């Protein structure tokens with residue numbers, strides 16, 4: 115569904131060229147949940163923004179369903195860490211935002227918004243304003259708003275980065291279920307190894323200076339993942355190994 119071919123992205127600054135992404139190639143299948151994982155500054159957001167049409171590659175090309183990506187499209191939607199809700203609108207009206215460019219009746223817009231608010235467990239909050247909601251709830255509204263335009267692809271840039279650990283785990287479970295139920299293709303940026311192992315069908319492991327793909331890891335875990343299972347921990351360890359973060363000393367524990 116998404117073909118990234120030999121993409122290099124560089125920026126000019128004070129007469130110097132900074133190569134942010136260097137010859138990155140990647141194919142993403144329809145319905146896959148892909149996590150872009152890597153240290154700060156390795157170009158995860160830059161790659162996501164290029165796929166989403168916010169940024170043009172310096173060389174190489176990106177195609178979505180065989181069309182070169184030139185600009186953002188309604189067929190794919192980006193969700194950012196800072197929810198981007200309009201504070202003066204109710205939750206319901208925020209979810210309806212993306213529908214306003216389409217010629218739907220008032221009733222149809224309200225029906226679609228209610229459907230997706232229900233999907234994220236917020237039907238009871240429809241009349242509230244964003245400031246009356248917790249961070250986790252605001253991000254749920256942003257997810258409902260993105261889903262309401264029924265995109266084929268969701269691009270998510272560290273969407274849970276600002277949330278506390280427990281809320282984050284709840285939202286991870288929910289987005290995984292929603293992505294599976296609605297058969298979305300998801301490209302999700304994170305620097306959290308556990309989050310990537312919990313969510314991804316495949317993890318794209320990136321290295322920095324310049325940003326490159328260091329490894330592609332297929333996560334062969336069941337649909338419903340258990341963060342404490344041996345298989346989960348083995349895959350997490352494998353990622354640590356790829357980042358050279360695993361200690362090779364044997365430690366004995368006495369409890």
Ligand SMILES: Nc1ncnc2c1ncn2[C@@H]1O[C@H](COP(=O)(O)OP(=O)(O)OP(=O)(O)O)[C@@H](O)[C@H]1O
Pocket residue numbers: 125127132134152153154155156157158159160161305
């Ligand atoms: N418009 C720009 N002009 C110059 N440099 C840029 C621009 N956008 C990004 N960069 C640089 O590109 C590099 C990669 O940035 P990017 O935000 O893609 O990294 P990231 O892996 O998503 O990092 P983080 O996890 O910290 O968000 C950084 O060094 C950043 O300073």
